[in-house]
Amino acid sequence: MQYEFDLKEAAQKAEQEKKELALQKELELKALNFEYEKKQAAAKSEKEKQQLRFEQQLKRQEIEAAYARKTAQIEAEQKRKEALAKLEQEKRDALNASALALSQAEVQRQSSQRNFFITAFALLAILLGFIGYAFNQKQKANKLLQEQKAEIDQKSTQLEQSLTELKATQNQLIQSEKLASLGELTAGIAHEIQNPLNFVNNFAEVSAEMLDELKEELEKGDIEEVKAIAEDLQVNLGKINHHGGRASSIVKGMLEHSRTSTGVKEPTNLNALADEFLRLAYHGLRAKDSSFNATMEMHFDPDLPLVSVIPQDIGRVLLNLINNAFYAVQEKARQGIEGFAPMVSISTKKMDNAIEIRVKDNGNGIPEAIREKIFQPFLTTKPTGQGTGLGLSLAYDIVTKGHGGILEVNSTEGLGTEFVIRLV
CATH class of the missing domain: 3.30.565.10 (Histidine kinase-like ATPase, C-terminal domain)
Structure with a gap:
């Protein structure tokens, strides 16, 4: 029968495609294993090896998920073809039955016009019933195919979301570690800044007193003493500039440390x-x-x-x-x-x-x-x-x-x- 031939052909084709997918998957996994075996051999530490194993596991999961989706699509396509083959067979059966019934009705038409019309209407009702049933089956097959596709898409989305969440969590942990290290420095930064600021304050106070002395000596007209005080002021200003620069460099260094690289x-x-x-x-x-x-x-x-x-x-x-x-x-x-x-x-x-x-x-x-x-x-x-x-x-x-x-x-x-x- 054509129906059985179609079913057998669809099954053989689906089985062949699944075998080819399995072979492709096996080759990809072997290639992945070979690639990471070389990387593992070249790794210099257990830390690198563990990172490589982690990356290999992620890629293996991605390959298996991809081939699972393809296998599910092949199976869904096979079921759709089976449903369509069944529908076609039912149509053929209905048409054959209709033709047989019409032939019998034609033989009986000469004996009874009334029976002919009754039979014709009955056969028409049967035919419509078969068509309605076949249409209903097709609708069910399409619905099943859509549900399977939606399930595959949902699993794929879940895998992608899990991978995204894993990467986001890793980035958050890294940023937390950076902020924690900066927090530990806070007291040290305050101490290191306080030292140059103390120098700046002290030299500023001394310089203010020296300016008062400078005014007094100017009023007295002692130019030599004025020059000596001016030279001391110049030294003090140099020290203020030096220690101010020290505080500035500490702040600049911590800002660099806190920024994203x-x-x-x-x-x-x-x-x-x-x-x-x-x-x-x-x-x-x-x-x-x-x-x-x-x-x-x-x-x-x-x-x-x-x-x-x-x-x-x-x-x-x-x-x-x-x-x-x-x-x-x-x-x-x-x-x-x-x-x-x-x-x-x-x-x-x-x-x-x-x-x-x-x-x-x-x-x-x-x-x-x-x-x-x-x-x-x-x-x-x-x-x-x-x-x-x-x-x-x-x-x-x-x-x-x-x-x-x-x-x-x-x-x-x-x-x-x-x-x-x-x-x-």
Whole structure:
């Protein structure tokens, strides 16, 4: 029968298309696995490998979702063709039945005109019934197809929305970490600004007194004394300008730190950047705990050239590493170990083909169990509520991905930790 042939042909075609889709999907997944196996092999750290696995999983889900939609569309198309084939068969059956009935009616027409009309009307009613039934079936098939399409579109939209929400959440967490680091600096900024402002105020008061003396000497006509006072005033004004510039540079630096990174690299004095954030982080911690004291050592290479970096991003990296170092020595100091003197040092060095920055502390060190995972997101050694677990992860991404450098850690439990940044 034509109906069975159409059904068989539609089923075979749908099955063939699904096999081809399955083969394409398998090839794409194998290609994806092969691509990320190469990337995994080239990855330099567990952090990179985990990020690659995360990206691979997202792409795998996208491939599977795409092929699921295509498979559902093939099945829906198959059902539609089956419904249409069934409809055509019913039409043919109805027409055959109508033709047979009309033929019988024609044979009986000679014997009874009345029976002919009754039969004709009956057959017409049957035919209309079949047509109505066939139309109803077609409507159901179209409705089913639309419902399946709507379901596929809804699932696709949900997947896209989930991915968008995931990216938005990630961006919010990164911004929160940046704002948190700036908040920790607030007390340190106030302390650092207060020092130059005190100098400005003091020299301004002295200068005002010297102006009064200048007026008196002018009235006396002592020109030599007037010249001497004028020279002292010039020195004072130079000092006021110097310390005012110092306060201005602190404010400018913090504004740069708080802005969203432009992603543009510019020649930067890393010695000045490291010195600034070391002092601000220390005084910020002292503002929270006035009993805390630590030795700060700075070993800056005087021959260090200006380095092309994104200053806001490298500043955030240094701030995070320095804050962690001060936190480590503060926690060790609270243990009351006899003879322990908290110390945090930062050094820079020009290498043959790189610039090296080291941040070192003599705290408790990082436990060996988590040392290899220290740069993973949301991993923190601090108590609940005191750390987001994003600081080192962001620092690692800034150095390795944003600047093509290296960030590594050396730590011995009980002796301390040293983070090393190498910028090529």
